[in-house]
Amino acid sequence: MGLLALAEVERGARARLPAPIWDFIAGGSGEERTLAANLTQFGHYALRPRVLVDVSVCDPSVTLLGSPLRTPIGVAPMAYHRLVDPEGETATARAAGRTGTLLVAGIFASRSLEEIAAAATGPLWLQLYWLRRREVLAGLVERAEAAGYLALVLTVDAPRVGRRLRDLRNGFAVPSGVRAVNLDPELMAASHRGGAGASGIEDHAREQFDPALTWSDLAWLRARTRLPLVLKGILTAEDARLAAEHGADAVVVSNHGGRQLDGALTSLAALPEVVDALPPDFPVLFDGGVRTGTDIAVALALGARAVLVGRPVLWGLAVGGEDGAAEVLDLLGTELTHAMALLGRPRLQDLDRGALGAAAFAPPLTSRRPTGTTGGRTGLQR
Secondary structure, three states: OOOOOHHHHHHHHHHHOOHHHHHHHHOOOOOOHHHHHHHHHHHHEEEOOOOOOOOOOOEOOEEEOOEEEOOOEEEOOOOOHHHOOOOOHHHHHHHHHHHOOEEEEOOOOOOOHHHHHHHOOOOEEEEEOOEOOHHHHHHHHHHHHHHOOOOEEEEOOOOOOOOOHHHHHHOOOOOOOOOOOOOOHHHHHHHHOOOOOOOHHHHHHHHHEOOOOOHHHHHHHHOOOOOOEEEEEEOOHHHHHHHHHOOOOEEEEOOHHHOOOOOOOOHHHHHHHHHHOOOOOOOEEEEOOOOOHHHHHHHHHOOOOEEEEOHHHHHHHHHHHHHHHHHHHHHHHHHHHHHHHHHOOOEHHHOOHHHEEEOOOOOOOOOOOOOOOOOOOOOOOO
16 A cells, blocks of 8 residues: 555545444544544653664564564454455454564454464454353353463453444444354344444443443453453553452553543543553553554553554555555554654663653653552553
8 A cells, every 4th residue: 555644544444435334433432522532632742852872773572461572562352354354354363463463353353263363473362342141251262262362351341332323323233244253143133233323233232241240250250261361441540450459460541442431531641540550560551542653652651561553453454455454553563663763762661751741731740659569650541
């Protein structure tokens, strides 16, 4: 594609995709205030470049839960990649492998866990929603372990699906030719039933997601797997500390791409609070509104170990299949390395809050103080 900026591939994807599918991918909940704010929050920070630093070699590599990555970038869990490309998640897996990035496959993937694993050459994690039928979750965990997935990502901010007005206006339903093939058709039937003023996605979640899930239930999942457990959807220090206390190995600071509670904190605004609540060696990932390598640098400076990228990967897949998704991921990695060089911070560990200054309306920046006995940090998060 000769990609220079993600806005170009976004325009191309929008032109190619049917309007209801575009709205399903692009839309948020309610008035989409949080969706918009996820993007604009990055402008609340100015960068503080250092000069006369040897940046002849910049190293963006990182190790995440034991897996080495060429860049601190992963593909966020998203459903139904075959909505935008016939190969779906297998094309995404090949693109992630080519670019040295992590792939988090979604529970509602449109290719089987085993097909995705066979196509992957890089680290794979599996995302789960907590379904009412726990035996289904247990079966997915067993399959993931057998196929070589390296971690489980439990989405914890969706006791029900947010009111996504675009889907309701479109009467959106998953087309019959695209299925969540890792789950029984009977369990997924509601997602294929739309209609005027109704959303198959919302109806399915209401029918199948367990809204009674609490922290104590995590012990059930923890007892059924040896894999690291990552909790996605953390936006507060209180929940960050509870995640660590209940056996999580990492968290993802995320507001679900603005698709759940409209008016919720942006992921970037929440990031420092979550980072400061956890021990320094506890991995915090970030998800929400990343569109440039500079955005990634800001999230890393605020304490994220890595970032997850969602919609832009689907744009690339829609425009150019595997090559398009790979080009999106390559561009973000290239832009991050460029930003590191111009910031005078050639290693990821050099990206700290000293790299940031306050732009208009930015929240105050604080320095980290030594960790106390409870593992907390001071300061101000997908």
